[in-house]
Amino acid sequence: MKTRIVKRNYVNADGESLLYLHVTKNYQRERIPLDIYVPASLWDPKKARLKPDTTKARDINLILDNVDSKITGIRTMFRLAEKQLSLEKFIQEFRNSIPRMDFLAFMEYQLGQEKKLLKSGTVRRHKAVLNKLRRWRDTIYFTELDEALLTKIKVHFKSLGNDSTTIESNMSVIKKYINAAARAGIRLPITGDDIKVGSTRGHRTDLKAAEIKKIHELFFSPFINQRYRLTAGYFLFSCFTGLRISDVKQLKRKQLDEQNFFFVSVKTGKRQWVTISEKLRKIIEEDERLFVQMPTNEEMNRVLKKIATLCGIDKNISFHVARHSFATNFLRMGGKVQDLQKILGHSKISETMIYVHIVESEACEKIKIMDNLW
Structure with missing residues (x-):
């Protein structure tokens, strides 16, 4: 050349x-x-x-x-x-000008290249991992990326308060960019195959009917902080529909005027139907800001933790807990797993069966009532 x-x-x-x-x-x-x-x-x-x-x-x-x-x-x-x-x-x-010395610079560059191909939630998650790494080091050279350094990175994530599931999810992101660097011809001490990522599924926290009722009562209280009310409204909407936060955020208020409406799921691309129940209609009509003003994901998750404290709910709540709560309460109320699969938009029944196992494990716990036999 x-x-x-x-x-x-x-x-x-x-x-x-x-x-x-x-x-x-x-x-x-x-x-x-x-x-x-x-x-x-x-x-x-x-x-x-x-x-x-x-x-x-x-x-x-x-x-x-x-x-x-x-x-x-x-x-x-x-x-x-x-x-x-x-x-x-x-x-x-x-x-x-692909960065070939600094892994963090490469991550930022590669994310910029793929940004239009990735879903917004994925971009936010990858940026969050990059920011966590930069809180630890300004520069991570490719030449020092070995198993010992990856262990130190995990320790850093843990020091930030990340649980084991989040740490493994973070490591899966790092593995993706190490593989991308290898494809770009950058020599590394390790390969993506050397990084073993554990389970990222984690424990599925859900709220029982009594806990959702507490948030419901707070939402309709005249004394609630208006910022809390807006987040509580979106959370309750998901508790009664099972929608992911990405799908809730794409809805417009005029869509909810009808008794039934459809949307295309951001994650799966599937067309799904939603029926507005009586309780759900009252929630929507209670706050005219719903589906007009939309806080960020991070803001809603911060507020939900404060709402949980106000309601005396001793659980680590994020917005996705609403989807889990819908699924488990649907089954507790006698709903069929096949119907739940369609409502949640799962491709495989095995995904939905996870909630069946949760409810069944609760039933097994009831054997403890025999302790009251005498």
């Missing part, structure tokens, strides 16, 4: 011409504009630099030295990684 910096023949009104990088390989040629303008009369085509020794010339020549260094860096990286450097890959590397 051959590269050279050349000046465009066209001269603008200021007497300057645009510089290009010419790249040729196997009779293919590409021309990349460098967005650098130089005085046409002072350009030395043999040296590919400006001729007079002036401050401006030295500054421009220094920039061109950096261009040459960048080209050398790309060639070196591919040679060390024992990867074939095609014309297409060279242009991609030159234009995009």
Whole structure:
């Protein structure tokens, strides 16, 4: 592969011409504009630099030295990684400047590249992991990414208060970007296969009917903080429908005027129907801000923890607990698991059966009433 910096023949009104990088390989040629303008009369085509020794010339020549260094860096990286450097890959590397030293910079770059392909919730989750890592270190070099460092990263996540499920979820994100780095030709002390991610399913916290009733009473109380009321309204809506927060956030108030409405699930892409029950209608009508104003996910989860404290509920509540609560209470009330599968939009009945097992385990606990036999 051959590269050279050349000046465009066209001269603008200021007497300057645009510089290009010419790249040729196997009779293919590409021309990349460098967005650098130089005085046409002072350009030395043999040296590919400006001729007079002036401050401006030295500054421009220094920039061109950096261009040459960048080209050398790309060639070196591919040679060390024992990867074939095609014309297409060279242009991609030159234009995009993939970070090849700092893993955190690479994560940020790669996330920016994939942002439009990922769901908003996934982008937020990956950004959260990146921010957690940056709270620990400003830079993590690829050369130090080994099993010992990954163990230290887990310890850091634990120090932030993350439970085992969250830590494993964080590690799955890190594994994704390590695999992406390997595909980009970056050499690493480990591979994605070396990272064993544990279960990310975790314990499914749910609220019993009496606990939901406490939040329901707080929602209708005239003394409730209005910020709390809005979050409580959305949470109760999910408790009575089983909708994920991503689906709740896409709904508009005018959709809820009908007795039945449909939506397309953000996560699954499936078309789902919802029927507005009598209790649900009263909740919607109680606060006209519902499905007009929408707090962030983080704000609602913070407020829900305060609501739980106010209601005397000793459980770690997030918005997703509402979906679990709907599922378990639906079964407790005698609902069929096949119907629950359709309502929740599960592709496989095995996903829904998890809630059946939760309810069944509660029934097994009732054997303890035999302790009152005498």
